[in-house]
Amino acid sequence: MKRLAALEQRRKALxxxxxxxxxxxxxxxxxxxxxxxTAITAEGGELDQVLxxxxxEKKLIEAERVMILREGARIEVxxxxxxxxxxxxxxxxxQAVRCAHIGGGLDPxxxxxxxxTGMGESSGPDGGYGIPVEFxxxxxxxxxDTGAILSRVNARPIAGNAITFNVINETSRADGSRRGGVLGxxxxxxxxxxxxxxxxxxxxxxxxxxxxxxxxxxxxxxxAPALAAELTxxxxxxxxxxxxxxxxxGLGAGKPLGVLNAPCLVSVTAETGQAxxxxxxxxxxxxxxxxxxxxxxxxxxLINVDTQPQLDILSIxxxxxxxxxxxxxxxxxxxxxxxxxxxxxxxxxxxxxxxGDIILAxxxxxxxxxxxxxxEMASSIHVRFTQGENTFRAIYRVDGQPLPRAAMVPYKGTAxxxxxxxxxTRS
Numbered sequence: 001m002k003r004l005a006a007l008e009q010r011r012k013a014l015x016x017x018x019x020x021x022x023x024x025x026x027x028x029x030x031x032x033x034x035x036x037x038t039a040i041t042a043e044g045g046e047l048d049q050v051l052x053x054x055x056x057e058k059k060l061i062e063a064e065r066v067m068i069l070r071e072g073a074r075i076e077v078x079x080x081x082x083x084x085x086x087x088x089x090x091x092x093x094x095q096a097v098r099c100a101h102i103g104g105g106l107d108p109x110x111x112x113x114x115x116x117t118g119m120g121e122s123s124g125p126d127g128g129y130g131i132p133v134e135f136x137x138x139x140x141x142x143x144x145d146t147g148a149i150l151s152r153v154n155a156r157p158i159a160g161n162a163i164t165f166n167v168i169n170e171t172s173r174a175d176g177s178r179r180g181g182v183l184g185x186x187x188x189x190x191x192x193x194x195x196x197x198x199x200x201x202x203x204x205x206x207x208x209x210x211x212x213x214x215x216x217x218x219x220x221x222x223x224a225p226a227l228a229a230e231l232t233x234x235x236x237x238x239x240x241x242x243x244x245x246x247x248x249x250g251l252g253a254g255k256p257l258g259v260l261n262a263p264c265l266v267s268v269t270a271e272t273g274q275a276x277x278x279x280x281x282x283x284x285x286x287x288x289x290x291x292x293x294x295x296x297x298x299x300x301x302l303i304n305v306d307t308q309p310q311l312d313i314l315s316i317x318x319x320x321x322x323x324x325x326x327x328x329x330x331x332x333x334x335x336x337x338x339x340x341x342x343x344x345x346x347x348x349x350x351x352x353x354x355x356g357d358i359i360l361a362x363x364x365x366x367x368x369x370x371x372x373x374x375x376e377m378a379s380s381i382h383v384r385f386t387q388g389e390n391t392f393r394a395i396y397r398v399d400g401q402p403l404p405r406a407a408m409v410p411y412k413g414t415a416x417x418x419x420x421x422x423x424x425t426r427s
Contacts, residue, residue, distance in 0.1 A: 004057045007050060014040055014047045137374040139394065142236045148344050149244040152300065152363035153400065157372040161397070162206040169201035172409035201405060205369050207397040208255050210246075212238040214392045235394040239375065241347070247366060247400055248302070248348040248356070256400035259366065259420040260356050264404040266290045266418040267355060270426040277353030278426060279310045281327050287360045287421045288339050292408065295362035295419040301338050302359040304349035311336065311343070355425045362419035365404060371397040 021029070021037040029037075040046050096107040144150050156163075169180045176183045180199035187193050214231050243256070250258035259265060268286045291299055303311070314328045328338050336343040350356035376395045407416035 004054070007054045007057060011047070011050045011054060014050060018047065139232060139236050139239070139377075140370075140374040140396070142232075143240045143243070146236075147240050147244055148346055149247050149302075149348075149363065150240065150368070152298075153247065153366045153368045154364050154403070155368040155370065158207070158369050159372050161371075162204065163369055164204045166200045167203055167403060167405070169199045169405065170408070171406045173411035174409060175411075177409075178411075203401070203403075203405075205367070205399045205401060207369065207371055208399050209395060209397050210239060210242045210255070211393060211395045212242075214394075231392055235375070235377075235392075239394060239396050243396070243398055243400075244346070245348045247368070248346070248359070250400075252401070256368070256398070257402070259359065259361060259402055260422060262402045262404075262420060263406050264402050264418050264420060266407050266416055266421045267424045268421060269424045274426055276427045279307055279314070279352070279358065279423070281314045283423050284314070284327065284338055284358075287358075287423060290415060290417055290421045291360055291362070292417045292419060295365065296341070298362045298364045299341050299360055299419070300363070301341060301343040302346050302349055302361055303343055304351055304357045305345045306352045307349075307357050308336070308343075308345065310352070311338070353426050355422055358423050360421040365402060365419040366400060367403050368398060368400040 018037060018040045021033050021040070024033060038045070042048075093109075096109065099107065144155070170178065172178075176196070180201075181197055183194075183196045185193035212235050214234050246256040246258060248258045249260055250256040251261055252258075268283060268290060271280060271282050274280060274283075288296075311328045328336065328343075331337055349359060374396075376397075378393050402420060404418060404420075407418040410417055
């Protein structure tokens with residue numbers, strides 16, 4: 001298998017070298033370049049020889065494609081082992097790792113997947129294997145499709161490990177401050193307005209790493225489809241939990257900066273005499289009033305589920321009677337709504353009575369960057385060798401922060417506005 005991988009690398013190198021020589025205009029090629037291009041591309045040349053050796057190696061692999069891993073256990077090995085997707089499904093890969101662990105033999109496909117996860121672990125016998133590339137992005141896709149927070153944020157994949165970006169430094173809507181300093185003028189015909197300029201601020205984000213480990217026992221490995229679903233679900237849920245929790249609660253050190261710790265957060269104080277651990281209609285109305293008008297169409301109410309019984313009974317009072325409809329309503333779709341915007345119960349909100357138990361957020365104003373390559377996965381058969389378990393690791397690189405640098409002073413009025421509004425502690 002190492003020979004086949006080496007031959008494939010040699011083939012790629014020759015093709016790349018040939019393309020480079022062919023791109024040189026014929027009338028400017030040196031004699032040495034002409035001779036080298038001929039040596040690569042001529043019939044019977046270096047490229048033909050490598051292709052012939054690859055074909056021979058594949059025939060030998062095909063002749064031995066059925067490997068006896070242990071008594072009563074067989075794994076069918078595809079002929080195209082160097083292809084991008086040599087595994088039928090995730091479960092088949094995991095079973096091959098298990099067989100290598102218990103001494104049933106090394107599936108040749110594992111040699112192609114070998115990943116350097118530590119000293120010596122780039123070789124099969126030491127137990128380091130890179131999980132095939134198609135499975136990691138599947139986990140990432142599930143996270144972004146199903147996450148109540150991730151599905152709503154402003155996300156950008158990046159190829160490097162950091163990004164620097166310019167934002168308009170707008171912290172006030174007063175004249176001369178909008179869009180960081182732009183001011184318009186009413187003028188007479190032929191009179192030029194006074195020049196103004198946009199002020200920019202620079203933001204920087206650096207990818208942080210979150211990782212999850214999963215263990216596969218011999219019993220779990222008995223059924224490949226169940227095993228694949230079990231590990232995929234476990235990694236998806238844990239990485240999703242860690243990233244979304246950081247978006248809400250992160251301190252910004254080694255992880256994303258959460259909205260509850262951001263300088264732009266607006267906190268609405270409790271009503272005078274309000275009982276501890278309660279929510280009243282005035283709280284929600286004042287929270288809504290601190291949300292910029294342009295964020296109202298995108299906003300959602302994020303809550304801890306233990307706030308819901310109190311939300312269900314809130315209404316707008318008129319003297320001693322209650323007006324209908326209720327302030328908090330259920331739509332035809334069964335979704336709870338406040339001011340017409342959906343209520344989303346999440347685990348990351350604080351318990352009732354504590355700041356963060358209910359958050360009004362326009363998550364499109366929260367920027368997330370993530371590694372373009374997606375979730376990186378690897379396995380080892382020796383981390384928990386004595387326990388009879390195989391270890392699978394998922395690493396996700398991501399960072400996030402709110403886009404506003406501070407709460408906004410409105411054009412009219414003094415109460416600051418923000419796309420992220422929380423209710424202060426009631427105790």
